[in-house]
Amino acid sequence: MKEDLKQYIEENKDRWLEELFELIRIPSISSKEAHKDDMYTACDWIKASLLEKGADKAEVYETEGHPAIYGEKMIDPSLPTVLVYGHYDVQPVEPLDLWKSKPFEPEIRDGKIYARGADDDKGQMFMHFAAFEYLVKTNQLPCNVKFMIEGEEEIGSPSLGKFMEDHRDMLAGDVILVSDTSMLSAENPSITTGLRGLSYVEVHVTGPNRDLHSGLYGGAVANPINELCKLIGSLTDENGKITVKGFYDDVEELSEEERKEMGRAPFDLEAYKKSLDLKEVAGEKGYSTLERVGIRPSLDVNGIWGGHTDKGAKTVLPSTAHAKISMRLVPHQDSKKITQLFKDHFLSIAPDCVKVEVEFLHGGEGYVSPTNTTEYQAASKAYELTYNKKPIPVRSGGSIPIISLFEKILGIKSILMGFGLESDAIHSPNENYPLTQFFRGIETIPHFYQFYTEMKK
Amino acid sequence: MKEDLKQYIEENKDRWLEELFELIRIPSISSKEAHKDDMYTACDWIKASLLEKGADKAEVYETEGHPAIYGEKMIDPSLPTVLVYGHYDVQPVEPLDLWKSKPFEPEIRDGKIYARGADDDKGQMFMHFAAFEYLVKTNQLPCNVKFMIEGEEEIGSPSLGKFMEDHRDMLAGDVILVSDTSMLSAENPSITTGLRGLSYVEVHVTGPNRDLHSGLYGGAVANPINELCKLIGSLTDENGKITVKGFYDDVEELSEEERKEMGRAPFDLEAYKKSLDLKEVAGEKGYSTLERVGIRPSLDVNGIWGGHTDKGAKTVLPSTAHAKISMRLVPHQDSKKITQLFKDHFLSIAPDCVKVEVEFLHGGEGYVSPTNTTEYQAASKAYELTYNKKPIPVRSGGSIPIISLFEKILGIKSILMGFGLESDAIHSPNENYPLTQFFRGIETIPHFYQFYTEMKK
Numbered sequence: 018m019k020e021d022l023k024q025y026i027e028e029n030k031d032r033w034l035e036e037l038f039e040l041i042r043i044p045s046i047s048s049k050e051a052h053k054d055d056m057y058t059a060c061d062w063i064k065a066s067l068l069e070k071g072a073d074k075a076e077v078y079e080t081e082g083h084p085a086i087y088g089e090k091m092i093d094p095s096l097p098t099v100l101v102y103g104h105y106d107v108q109p110v111e112p113l114d115l116w117k118s119k120p121f122e123p124e125i126r127d128g129k130i131y132a133r134g135a136d137d138d139k140g141q142m143f144m145h146f147a148a149f150e151y152l153v154k155t156n157q158l159p160c161n162v163k164f165m166i167e168g169e170e171e172i173g174s175p176s177l178g179k180f181m182e183d184h185r186d187m188l189a190g191d192v193i194l195v196s197d198t199s200m201l202s203a204e205n206p207s208i209t210t211g212l213r214g215l216s217y218v219e220v221h222v223t224g225p226n227r228d229l230h231s232g233l234y235g236g237a238v239a240n241p242i243n244e245l246c247k248l249i250g251s252l253t254d255e256n257g258k259i260t261v262k263g264f265y266d267d268v269e270e271l272s273e274e275e276r277k278e279m280g281r282a283p284f285d286l287e288a289y290k291k292s293l294d295l296k297e298v299a300g301e302k303g304y305s306t307l308e309r310v311g312i313r314p315s316l317d318v319n320g321i322w323g324g325h326t327d328k329g330a331k332t333v334l335p336s337t338a339h340a341k342i343s344m345r346l347v348p349h350q351d352s353k354k355i356t357q358l359f360k361d362h363f364l365s366i367a368p369d370c371v372k373v374e375v376e377f378l379h380g381g382e383g384y385v386s387p388t389n390t391t392e393y394q395a396a397s398k399a400y401e402l403t404y405n406k407k408p409i410p411v412r413s414g415g416s417i418p419i420i421s422l423f424e425k426i427l428g429i430k431s432i433l434m435g436f437g438l439e440s441d442a443i444h445s446p447n448e449n450y451p452l453t454q455f456f457r458g459i460e461t462i463p464h465f466y467q468f469y470t471e472m473k474k
Numbered sequence: 475m476k477e478d479l480k481q482y483i484e485e486n487k488d489r490w491l492e493e494l495f496e497l498i499r500i501p502s503i504s505s506k507e508a509h510k511d512d513m514y515t516a517c518d519w520i521k522a523s524l525l526e527k528g529a530d531k532a533e534v535y536e537t538e539g540h541p542a543i544y545g546e547k548m549i550d551p552s553l554p555t556v557l558v559y560g561h562y563d564v565q566p567v568e569p570l571d572l573w574k575s576k577p578f579e580p581e582i583r584d585g586k587i588y589a590r591g592a593d594d595d596k597g598q599m600f601m602h603f604a605a606f607e608y609l610v611k612t613n614q615l616p617c618n619v620k621f622m623i624e625g626e627e628e629i630g631s632p633s634l635g636k637f638m639e640d641h642r643d644m645l646a647g648d649v650i651l652v653s654d655t656s657m658l659s660a661e662n663p664s665i666t667t668g669l670r671g672l673s674y675v676e677v678h679v680t681g682p683n684r685d686l687h688s689g690l691y692g693g694a695v696a697n698p699i700n701e702l703c704k705l706i707g708s709l710t711d712e713n714g715k716i717t718v719k720g721f722y723d724d725v726e727e728l729s730e731e732e733r734k735e736m737g738r739a740p741f742d743l744e745a746y747k748k749s750l751d752l753k754e755v756a757g758e759k760g761y762s763t764l765e766r767v768g769i770r771p772s773l774d775v776n777g778i779w780g781g782h783t784d785k786g787a788k789t790v791l792p793s794t795a796h797a798k799i800s801m802r803l804v805p806h807q808d809s810k811k812i813t814q815l816f817k818d819h820f821l822s823i824a825p826d827c828v829k830v831e832v833e834f835l836h837g838g839e840g841y842v843s844p845t846n847t848t849e850y851q852a853a854s855k856a857y858e859l860t861y862n863k864k865p866i867p868v869r870s871g872g873s874i875p876i877i878s879l880f881e882k883i884l885g886i887k888s889i890l891m892g893f894g895l896e897s898d899a900i901h902s903p904n905e906n907y908p909l910t911q912f913f914r915g916i917e918t919i920p921h922f923y924q925f926y927t928e929m930k931k
Contacts, residue, residue: 048786
């Protein structure tokens with residue numbers, strides 16, 4: 018397979034890029050009502066693409082939110098079935114002025130595709146479409162393949178649980194294959210074996226019932242921005258610990274041995290700081306940078322706003338202030354429980370001079386997968402064939418809440434074969450995806466199918 | 475004078491309102507570049523209005539910023555000269571969705587003019603134009619009158635100092651008459667005898683050099699919003715004291731006697747809380763609400779922004795966070811010194827994991843005026859004639875930085891005859907000005923001219 022696969026990629030790469038660019042051009046931002054129609058356009062495109070690449074059937078399914086696509090090619094019920102998961106929705110693109118090229122007009126610069134979704138997840142998802150095409154067109158598909166593509170990953174997949182419950186039989190399979198994570202670096206392949214959970218809330222602080230003149234009232238009436246800052250400032254202490262009562266109750270402390278094993282991952286702190294233009298890193302005392310994102314929870318303000326945010330010096334004491342706050346959770350921390358703990362804590366520390374509300378936006382559970390499974394071993398061998406290096410198992414700080422949902426509802430384990438790089442700037446301006454990673458992904462996936470099927474026999 | 479004045483007002487009130495509305499319709503927002511042309515339109519309108527009302531001359535003067543207008547009617551050099559100050563610029567109008575009628579389309583509802591500038595300061599300034607018209611047209615002008623109208627009050631009057639320095643002789647006079655403050659209530663006339671100074675800065679906190687994914691980096695890289703909140707939160711302590719080093723060094727502690735005298739001003743805390751829909755007031759421990767705005771400095775965040783502020787749950791760890799922070803100062807606190815103290819303090823408390831900048835936006839000095847002056851006594855008598863009640867001297871929490879500048883450059887004391895009410899919502903959506911206050915102001919001003927001229931003889 019190895020040689021003809023390389024040749025097939027070489028012969029089809031330009032067409033694949035054109036196809037991917039078509040998909041990228043559809044601005045399917047799931048969090049914005051204005052893009053509702055774009056979600057359907059993307060679905061129709063994916064359905065057509067799957068059929069074109071060799072699926073026996075492909076359908077767009079309405080859900081309670083944005084539609085999902087299911088496709089399949091069943092060659093023999095006695096063979097294993099790989100269920101490929103991907104998502105066609107993307108993050109918002111603001112701030113637009115920081116983009117060097119337009120987010121929905123993909124451009125190749127310095128060997129990288131620049132666009133929103135170039136990596137997350139349109140680019141990584143499309144690698145599976147291309148690999149599938151290769152396997153079908155060259156008659157080398159070794160097993161059954163199913164595709165489950167959703168349009169709500171970036172907003173917490175609120176409708177996917179019900180979709181899976183409603184279609185358990187249709188979605189039945191042996192393993193779920195997901196490319197929505199990244200590798201340690203282009204030279205150091207890795208497989209994500211852990212993900213953090215998420216609890217994402219929005220808080221609202223209200224002071225006086227209208228904007229006031231900060232001269233006539235300043236000092237006598239609580240300013241909701243000052244109060245919000247005090248509240249947020251108190252959520253972490255001087256050791257970088259989160260102060261929400263009960264927050265660490267279910268956090269598993271890893272053994273010294275496990276931490277030592279994790280510490281073997283190549284990591285250059287100076288290069289990391291340099292790439293981010295940071296004088297110092299920060300975080301929970303007593304843990305390394307990789308541990309801080311891999312095995313420890315975190316609390317970040319993702320957005321804050323209030324008062325006069327335009328140019329100039331408006332002397333207003335505003336009526337309200339707002340913030341979006343998310344907590345990344347480690348396995349065993351239940352996101353619903355944490356959300357409730359946060360809410361209780363935040364309301365309990367709010368002073369009488371303001372009104373405080375906590376609104377739940379979304380959440381999901383963390384995930385840890387063992388490395389002694391068939392799928393991990395098959396993935397490991399597939400990476401090794403492409404990269405000439407055995408991949409390292411790592412715990413990522415990100416969240417794909419649906420991974421734990423897959424196991425809960427469908428009873429299927431997932432294998433996270435990500436090809437993204439840290440420098441891909443996903444969720445940021447100038448998101449990009451290196452062409453080498455894109456094509457190496459397409460090269461690795463068919464080998465996974467092959468090894469997995471062989472090992473399952 | 476009293477009876478024919480009332481009659482004159484009655485006969486001309488509709489026309490005056492029409493004239494004021496013309497001026498209000500010009501959206502002369504000084505802080506916004508887009509309104510540059512509107513500033514000239516407003517100047518031309520004011521020049522024409524002053525000439526029409528009886529000024530011997532009126533001219534628009536270019537300054538380093540927005541233009542100013544000077545007008546005069548000199549009847550006899552041996553008589554006193556009153557210099558009327560006003561400003562034609564207004565505050566921004568955001569958030570627009572909270573306005574019940576459009577900010578630049580004045581509307582009368584429930585006996586109040588609703589519009590940006592209805593009170594501050596177009597409405598209050600125009601009272602002087604109308605009063606001047608009455609005195610000239612009825613041949614009762616008892617003294618010389620000069621008008622100095624500027625277009626940068628809401629942005630700290632950056633060009634007025636130079637304008638005054640350049641035109642000292644032209645602006646020479648005995649007293650500066652200003653209506654840009656408010657009274658205790660419609661039933662309790664008061665004269666502002668103190669104003670707070672101002673130091674207004676913008677702070678910028680930068681973490682990583684680009685927006686990051688809060689999953690992949692959260693917990694390991696300092697979040698500039700979290701850090702900004704911590705910094706701001708630390709600027710006031712649990713007693714409501716400002717923690718900036720040296721901040722209180724020049725704050726004058728009033729004697730128990732002076733505080734007792736101030737405490738005589740009628741003030742209903744329950745009504746105050748109710749009108750603002752507050753469960754509790756807040757502020758510096760050991761001081762009453764009126765003292766907190768009148769004789770104590772304050773620190774307010776006037777605006778804050780960073781990260782994802784649109785709808786939805788974007789999991790971003792932003793690169794930057796920003797806030798506008800202003801401090802109201804009491805007499806003897808030097809605004810330049812305080813700005814420097816703030817900057818030094820803020821930079822000194824910033825952690826190594828972020829970069830912090832402090833940008834000066836504007837500032838001005840506080841002011842206290844004695845009550846035993848001719849102008850105070852004349853104003854007091856004028857109010858008493860209109861309101862049948864002796865006005866109370868009060869220290870306002872607001873700032874009109876140019877009042878201290880007037881004294882410094884022109885050597886002239888000011889008298890602050892304000893007719894605004896707390897409920898006028900200046901600087902806020904639905905700014906308004908009650909018609910009764912507008913017409914009572916027009917009624918009071920000619921008496922001031924009369925008493926002042928008599929007492930000066």
